[in-house]
Amino acid sequence: MREGLDQWDFVIAAYAVGVLGTLAMVAWSWISMKRAEARREKARRK
Template sequence: MNHWPFIIAAYALTGLGTLGVFVWSYLEMRRAEQAVSKLERSR
């Protein structure tokens, strides 16, 4: 049995998952910190 399709699938799914959580966390952090900066500027 050729193992490489299994290896590629495992690495691809891991890559997608880690990229997804990175983008989600980064956007959430940026949005929240921008809202704080906006709030501090409006004081």
């Protein structure tokens, strides 16, 4: 007995992981950039 697996489930899961990972990295870098800008402004005011 052979069970037929649908490869599209794996393709969709791979794309979902890739998209979510990319969005997480973009959010992380944006937050880091904002923190660095705030530190720079704080250093300029001193």
